[in-house]
Amino acid sequence: MSYPQQNKILEFLKDKNLIVASNRGPVEFYKNEHKIEMKRGAGGLVSTLLPLMESLNGTWIASAMTLADAEVAESFPDHRVPIPEEDPKFWVPFVVVDREQYDDYYSVISNPLLWFVQHYMWNNPYTPNIDEKTHKAWDKGYVYLNKQFAEKVVEEAKRNHNEPLIMLQDYHLYLCPSFIRKELGDIFLSQFIHIPWPQSEYFHIIPKYMRKAIIEGLLSNNILGFHIPRYVTNFIQSCEEFADKVDYEKGIVWHNGNTTHVKSYPISIDYDSIKEMAASKEVIAKEKLIREIKGDNFLIYRTDRADLSKNIIRGFEAYDLFLEKHPEYHGKVKFLSTGKPTRQQIKEYKEFYELIQKTIHKINRKYAHERWKPIECIFRADYQLVIAAFKNYDCLIVNPIADGMNIVPKEASVVNETQGTVILSEYAGCYEELKDHIIPVNPFDIKQTADAFYQAITMSKQERSERMVSLQNIVSQRTIYHWISEQFADFEKIRDI
Numbered sequence: 493m494s495y496p497q498q499n500k501i502l503e504f505l506k507d508k509n510l511i512v513a514s515n516r517g518p519v520e521f522y523k524n525e526h527k528i529e530m531k532r533g534a535g536g537l538v539s540t541l542l543p544l545m546e547s548l549n550g551t552w553i554a555s556a557m558t559l560a561d562a563e564v565a566e567s568f569p570d571h572r573v574p575i576p577e578e579d580p581k582f583w584v585p586f587v588v589v590d591r592e593q594y595d596d597y598y599s600v601i602s603n604p605l606l607w608f609v610q611h612y613m614w615n616n617p618y619t620p621n622i623d624e625k626t627h628k629a630w631d632k633g634y635v636y637l638n639k640q641f642a643e644k645v646v647e648e649a650k651r652n653h654n655e656p657l658i659m660l661q662d663y664h665l666y667l668c669p670s671f672i673r674k675e676l677g678d679i680f681l682s683q684f685i686h687i688p689w690p691q692s693e694y695f696h697i698i699p700k701y702m703r704k705a706i707i708e709g710l711l712s713n714n715i716l717g718f719h720i721p722r723y724v725t726n727f728i729q730s731c732e733e734f735a736d737k738v739d740y741e742k743g744i745v746w747h748n749g750n751t752t753h754v755k756s757y758p759i760s761i762d763y764d765s766i767k768e769m770a771a772s773k774e775v776i777a778k779e780k781l782i783r784e785i786k787g788d789n790f791l792i793y794r795t796d797r798a799d800l801s802k803n804i805i806r807g808f809e810a811y812d813l814f815l816e817k818h819p820e821y822h823g824k825v826k827f828l829s830t831g832k833p834t835r836q837q838i839k840e841y842k843e844f845y846e847l848i849q850k851t852i853h854k855i856n857r858k859y860a861h862e863r864w865k866p867i868e869c870i871f872r873a874d875y876q877l878v879i880a881a882f883k884n885y886d887c888l889i890v891n892p893i894a895d896g897m898n899i900v901p902k903e904a905s906v907v908n909e910t911q912g913t914v915i916l917s918e919y920a921g922c923y924e925e926l927k928d929h930i931i932p933v934n935p936f937d938i939k940q941t942a943d944a945f946y947q948a949i950t951m952s953k954q955e956r957s958e959r960m961v962s963l964q965n966i967v968s969q970r971t972i973y974h975w976i977s978e979q980f981a982d983f984e985k986i987r988d989i
Contacts, residue, residue, distance in 0.1 A: 501973075502547060504980050509654040510550035513641055513668065514661035515598070517554025517584055518542055519575055521564045528560050530575075534875070537661065537686075539762045540972045545582035551651075553644045555594065555637070555664075556586040570647070585648065587640045596633020599838055600626060602664050608840075609697050610663065610687050611801040611894040622699060630702060635667060638709075642671030649676060657983065660713070662686045667705055669712035673750070680987050682979065683710065684717040684757070687896040688921065692729040707734045711747040715982055717757045719897045719921040724754050753986055757978050758925065761902045763971045770879050770907040778880040782828070785868050786884060789826035790949050793885035793912075795878050795900060797834040798845040798871070803893045803917070803935045804829070805844075808851045808867070810941030815859050815866060818946060823864040825949065828881060832873045882907045887948040889915040891935045897921035901930070905963035911956040913948040914963065915941065925970075929962040 518533045518541070532538065545552060556562040556571070565571035565586035574580030589597075605626065608614050620626075645668070649656035656676075660668055660683040669681050689695075695703065707730060710716055718724050728738050728745060737746040743754045769775060785791075792811070796802040811827050829852070835841040852867050859866045870877065882888075882904040890900050898920040905914065916923055916930040923932070931944045 501544070501977055501980055504984060505544060505548055505657070507654055508548070508657040509649065509652055510544060510548050511553065511645060511648045511656055511658045512541055512545070512550070512661065513553040513645055513658070513665060515555050515602070515664035516557065517561075517586070518545070518552050518582075519584060520558065521560040522558065523560050528564060530564075539765060540976050541659075542582075544976075549580070549582055551583045551585060551648045553585050553587065553641060553648065555598075556588045557594075561586055562588050585644050587637065587644060589637060589640060593633050593636055595837070596629035597637040598633075598664070599835070600629035601634040603835055604838055604840055605698070606663050606666075607687070607801075609695060610690050612690060612694060613800050613893065614697060616697075620697065627699075635705075638665060638667035639671055641665055641668045642675070645672050646675045649679065656680075658682065659684070659979075667709040670705075670709040673712040680983065681713045682715040682717070682983060683713045684979070685723070685896070686719070686759075688894045689718060689723040689727045689730070691726050692732075695726075695730045703730075704734055707731055708747065711735065711745055711752045712750060713752055714750075714986055715979070716752055716754045717979060718754070719756060719758050720924060721756045723896075723921075724756050727754055753982070755982065757975050758921070758970070759897050759899065759975045760967065760970050760972050761899050761906065762973075763906060763968055766879070766903055766906055769876070770883060772876075774876045775879045775883075778874075778877045779883060781877070782880045782884045785828055786826060789824055789864075790821075790886045791884060792825065792827045792887045792889060792945065792948075793829075793881050794827075794889045795830045795881065797831055798841065798848055799834055800840060800844050801893050801895065803891050804831075804848050805851050806935065806938055807889055807891050807941065808848075808855060810938045811866070811945060812855050812858070813938055813942035814945040815855075817942065821949065822859060822866075823861070825866070825945075826864075827867045828885075829867065829869045829871075830874070830878055830881060831871055833871065879903075879907060883909050885912045886910055887913050887915060887945065889941075889945075890920060891915065891917040891933055891941060892920050893917075893935050895920045895922075901926060901963070902967045905960065906967050908960060911953065911960045913951055913956055913959060915944045915948060925966060926963060929959045929966070 516533060518538045519530050520533055521528050521530050556565050565573055565588050571588050572583050572585040575582055575584055614620050645658060658681050662685060724743055728740055731738055731745045735745050735747040745752045796804055833845045852869050856865055856867055888904050890898055892898060901914050901916055901922055914930040915933055917935040918932055919935055931947055933941045933944050
C-alpha cells in the first residue's frame with residue numbers, strides 16, 4: 493500500500509478492530525477436480541481494504557456463496573477461516589445457511605427486487621409481481637441472512653478490547669445495522685451503498701413494511717455513504733415517510749434517537765495497480781489477440797457483465813443503425829465486446845443473455861462479408877484481456893440505464909494508448925466527474941448513440957488527445973484511496989461530536 497494518505501489511515505486504525513461485512517467476500521473457494529482452491533475476490537473494494545485487513549489482522553464477514561465456500565468454512569470453528577491458513581493475516585467468518593435460504597435472500601429479494609428498483613429496471617405495467625413467494629423470501633431469506641450477518645458482526649466486535657470499526661457494504665445488508673444496534677447499543681456504524689438510490693416515488697414499488705425496515709435499518713448507521721450527491725438527495729427524500737426529521741442542506745437524518753450523516757464519497761480506482769498490470773507480461777501477451785481482432789479497423793469496445801442495467805442490447809442496436817447510415821465504414825470498424833454471463837439462475841438475466849447473443853448474430857449476418865465481421869464477442873471472465881483491450885480501443889462505450897458509479901471509463905482511460913474516445917451514459921454515476929471530456933448519450937436514445945459512434949470515428953486526433961489527457965488527469969488526482977481516507981476522516985470527526 494503506497495499513497496499519500498497511508499500513514500494517516502494506519503495511524504487512525506492502529507487501535508481499531510476493523511470489521512468489514514459484505515455479501516461477496518475478499519476470497520472465494522472453488523473445486524478444481526478433487527481439490528479446493530482459493531482465489532482473490534475481484535473489484536476495487538478488495539484491492540483497497542485488503543492491505544488494511546492484513547496490516548491490522550482485520551475481519552471480513554461474507555456469505556458462503558458456493559458449496560466450496562461452505563465446505564471450507566465448516567472445517568473451522570465458528571466458520572472463521574484464516575487467510576492464509578498457515579500464517580493468518582486476516583480472517584473471513586463465513587455466514588453459512590442452506591441454499592434455499594440463500595436463494596431467497598439473493599435471487600428473490602436482493603436480485604432482482606432491490607437491484608431492479610434501484611436501477612429503474614422494472615416494466616411497471618407488468619412487473620414486478622410481488623407475490624406470496626416474494627413476501628416469504630423477505631422473511632425466510634433476506635431478514636434471516638441479515639440477522640446472521642449481524643450476529644457475526646457482534647461476535648467479532650466482542651472478540652477483543654479494541655474499538656470496533658464496522659464497515660457494512662451495499663444493498664444486501666440493509667437491515668443489518670438495526671440488528672447490530674439492538675445488541676451493541678451506542679457503537680459507531682457505517683455503511684456504503686455501491687448502487688444508485690432511486691427517486692422516492694420509484695422506491696415505493698417496494699411494499700411499505702419492507703421500505704420501513706430498509707430505511708430504519710440504514711438510519712441505524714452513524715454514517716451512510718453513496719457515490720454522488722443525487723443519490724444522497726434521493727435517499728433523504730425516501731426517509732421523509734418514516735424519519736423524525738431530515739436536513740437536506742447538512743445531509744442529516746434523525747430517527748429513533750439516532751443521527752445519521754448521509755454523504756457522498758465518489759469511488760475511483762487503484763491507479764498504481766492498474767498501471768502496473770497494464771505493463772505486465774500477461775497483459776502484453778494478450779494484446780496480440782486484441783490486435784488480431786482489431787486489424788486495421790477502428791476499434792469500438794465495451795466490457796460488461798450481462799446485467800440488464802448495462803444496456804448492452806441498445807448499444808448493439810445503435811451500432812446496427814450506425815452501419816446502416818454509414819455503409820462507407822463497412823470493413824473499417826470493428827466492435828469488440830467482452831464480459832461474462834451473470835446471475836443465470838434468475839430468469840430475467842438468462843433471457844437477457846440469450847437476447848444479447850441473438851442480437852450479435854443478427855448484426856453479423858446482416859453486414860458480415862468474407863473479410864470482415866462487424867462484432868467480435870468474447871464472453872469469459874478474463875481481466876487481463878480486458879486491460880489489453882483498454883490499451884487498444886479507439887472508442888469505449890459505457891451506456892448503462894443506471895449505475896452507482898461505473899469505474900470502467902476511469903480504468904480504461906488510465907491505460908489507453910490510442911487516444912481513445914469515451915461514449916458515456918448520462919445515468920452512470922461517473923458522468924458528473926467526466927462529462928466535459930466524453931461524448932454524452934441518453935442510454936435510451938439509439939439514434940443519438942449511433943451518431944456518437946460517428947462523432948468518435950470522425951473526431952480529430954488533436955481533440956481525441958486533449959480529451960484523453962483531461963480524463964487521465966481527473967482519474968490520477970482522485971484514486972480509490974481518497975475514497976477510503978475521506979470516510980475515515982469523517983468517522984473520526986463524527987464519532988467525536
